[in-house]
Amino acid sequence: MSYAKKILAIVWKDVVAELRTKEMFSAMFVFAVLVIVIFNFAFDLRVSGERVRQVAPGALWVAFAFAGILGLNRAFVMEREGGCLEGLLLAPVDHTAIYFGKMFSTVLFMLVVEAITLPIFTAFFGVNLFDLRLALIVLMGTVGFAAVGALLSAMTAQTRAREVLLPILLLPVATPVLIAAVKATAGILDGQSMAELARWFQLLLAYDLIFPAVAFMTFDFVVKE
Amino acid sequence: MNGRNDKILIALTALSAVLMMAALYLALMGAPSANLQSETGRYAQRIIYFHISTAWVGFLAFFMTFVGGVGYLRSQARRWDILALSSAEIGTVFMLGVLVSGSIWAKPAWGVWWIWDERLTISLIQFLVYVGYLMLRSAVEDPTRRARFAAVYGVVAFISVPINFIAIRLWRTQHPLMFGTEGGGLGPNMMFAFFFCLATFTVWYVTLMGHRIRLEQLRDQAEAIKQTFMD
Numbered sequence: 001m002s003y004a005k006k007i008l009a010i011v012w013k014d015v016v017a018e019l020r021t022k023e024m025f026s027a028m029f030v031f032a033v034l035v036i037v038i039f040n041f042a043f044d045l046r047v048s049g050e051r052v053r054q055v056a057p058g059a060l061w062v063a064f065a066f067a068g069i070l071g072l073n074r075a076f077v078m079e080r081e082g083g084c085l086e087g088l089l090l091a092p093v094d095h096t097a098i099y100f101g102k103m104f105s106t107v108l109f110m111l112v113v114e115a116i117t118l119p120i121f122t123a124f125f126g127v128n129l130f131d132l133r134l135a136l137i138v139l140m141g142t143v144g145f146a147a148v149g150a151l152l153s154a155m156t157a158q159t160r161a162r163e164v165l166l167p168i169l170l171l172p173v174a175t176p177v178l179i180a181a182v183k184a185t186a187g188i189l190d191g192q193s194m195a196e197l198a199r200w201f202q203l204l205l206a207y208d209l210i211f212p213a214v215a216f217m218t219f220d221f222v223v224k225e
Numbered sequence: 226m227n228g229r230n231d232k233i234l235i236a237l238t239a240l241s242a243v244l245m246m247a248a249l250y251l252a253l254m255g256a257p258s259a260n261l262q263s264e265t266g267r268y269a270q271r272i273i274y275f276h277i278s279t280a281w282v283g284f285l286a287f288f289m290t291f292v293g294g295v296g297y298l299r300s301q302a303r304r305w306d307i308l309a310l311s312s313a314e315i316g317t318v319f320m321l322g323v324l325v326s327g328s329i330w331a332k333p334a335w336g337v338w339w340i341w342d343e344r345l346t347i348s349l350i351q352f353l354v355y356v357g358y359l360m361l362r363s364a365v366e367d368p369t370r371r372a373r374f375a376a377v378y379g380v381v382a383f384i385s386v387p388i389n390f391i392a393i394r395l396w397r398t399q400h401p402l403m404f405g406t407e408g409g410g411l412g413p414n415m416m417f418a419f420f421f422c423l424a425t426f427t428v429w430y431v432t433l434m435g436h437r438i439r440l441e442q443l444r445d446q447a448e449a450i451k452q453t454f455m456d
Contacts, residue, residue: 148381155374159364168360169378172353173385176392183396199395207388214384218377221298 006093010101011108014075018109024074025109032067032117036124039063056125057185061178063121064114064138065145069167071109072149075102076157085157089223099219103150103212110142127189133197134188140204141181144211148173151215154222180204234439237432241425248274248418248425256418269333274418276326278426279319280348285430286316287351287383290358294379297372303445306372309379311437313358315430320352343393350389354382 001009018024039059043052079085088098118138122129149170156165184200252274259270293309296302327345328338339345361378365371 148385151381152378155361155377156364158370159361159374160366161360161364165357165361165364168353169357172350172357173382175350176385176388179392179396203388203392203395210384210388211381214381218298218380221373221377224373 001093003094003097006097007100007104010088010093010098011105014101014105015108017078018105024071024078025112027074028067028071028109028113029116031070032063032113033120035059035063035066036117036121040124052125053127053189054186056121056127057182057189059125060118060121060129060185061141061182063117064110064142065171065174065178067113067117068106068110068142068145068149069170071106071113072146072153072170073156073163073166075106075150076153077162080157085223095220095223096216098223099150099154099215100212102154103146103215106146106150107142110146111139114138114142129185129189131188133194134185136201137181137184137188137204140201140208141177144177144204144207145174147208147211147215151211151219151222154219158222176203176207180207230439234432234435237428237435241429241432244425244428248422251418251421256415259415263333265333269330272326272330274422275426276323276330277419278422279322279326280344281423282426282430283316283319283323283348283351285427286312286319287355287386289434290316290379291383294376294383297376298380301369301372303372306375307438307441308434309375310362311434311441313355313362313375313379315433315437317352317355317359319430320348320355323348324352343390343396346393347386347390351386354385358382 036059039055039062043055043059076085079088089095118129121127149166152169152173153166156162156169159165180200180203184197184204187197187200252271256271256274258267289312290309293305293307293312296305297309324345327348331340331345332338358375358378362371362375365374
């Protein structure tokens with residue numbers, strides 16, 4: 001089996017497990033919607049009409065990030081609870097293939113959740129978010145978030161604190177993704193040109209390249225016994 | 226623990242104390258007042274000698290945590306982990322010092338306790354990363370696993386710092402400059418006080434590291450002695 005096929009096999013395993021249980025997806029999706037609803041109440045006191053546009057990108061990405069954390073937490077805790085992590089590690093694959101498999105399955109789950117959340121968000125906040133460039137931002141932001149998230153989740157799943165620790169470790173490291181994604185989303189809402197948005201795309205691209213590389217080099221230390 | 230190292234540490238501690246006295250004098254009285262309108266502003270400006278030195282140590286400590294992490298991942302030697310741990314603990318305290326002294330200065334200078342200025346923001350995120358690092362350590366019981374996880378997080382977090390800085394800088398440049406660089410430039414006499422404080426804090430950092438590393442080594446020894454009695 002080639003390296004890519006091994007990664008695909010792990011992604012496929014996660015997808016099949018998820019299709020049978022649907023526990024991760026439903027939790028992520030409901031949580032994302034809840035975050036949007038809560039934000040609506042939180043902003044409703046002060047923000048109305050045109051000003052919703054100004055807070056919408058932030059609310060959207062907080063919803064994505066929180067839902068992502070929920071999914072990332074499950075990604076490795078699930079394996080540990082079932083005693084499957086040992087099985088995965090015993091499989092004749094490079095450990096980094098497990099990392100990339102987990103990362104891609106997380107990206108996939110997050111993208112599905114985001115694809116369903118976006119229309120709901122559009123309806124609730126009354127801003128038009130249907131834009132191809134936005135789809136690209138969502139993809140790049142999600143990849144960056146999942147790249148660091150999968151590495152840290154593999155760590156926190158093996159600690160005493162488990163779910164509690166992941167957001168604490170992940171959010172400070174993932175701030176560049178959130179800043180770039182929120183600013184780029186806001187730029188699209190404000191009708192900025194591609195040239196004005198370029199730097200945020202560059203930042204996201206840099207992040208999407210650097211952190212998988214870092215994880216590639218360090219993942220072995222996270223899973224070895 | 227050998228006697229020579231202890232003597233060096235005592236000497237360093239004494240040196241830190243003497244330097245700190247001199248630094249305090251220079252920062253509070255020795256350095257000329259800044260060319261500022263208000264009296265409060267002139268007094269407040271003097272905090273920068275310690276503020277910037279504290280920030281320098283905070284980031285230096287974080288760099289040492291990164292070095293310790295890389296060293297540990299390469300060699301699996303306990304001494305690298307001790308270096309990383311000691312540096313992270315000291316760095317956390319200094320980073321908190323940066324945030325507090327920065328806020329104290331911001332109030333008279335900008336009229337607010339906090340603004341989302343790029344340096345303030347990066348310091349805050351840096352502090353939160355440190356807190357996460359220490360929380361991660363306390364959540365893992367097995368010492369070698371703890372060291373490995375901490376090393377990996379130390380590396381990831383360190384690499385995120387420049388990217389974070391770029392992101393925050395890009396983010397801020399979209400706003401107009403809210404304040405000038407009034408009083409930002411330092412005259413020649415101020416420069417001396419400034420670099421003296423920087424050197425003092427660096428010596429102080431080395432001293433604290435010496436103490437913290439010694440403490441951790443003693444702890445390991447105590448643990449080893451306990452083990453021999455248990456067996």
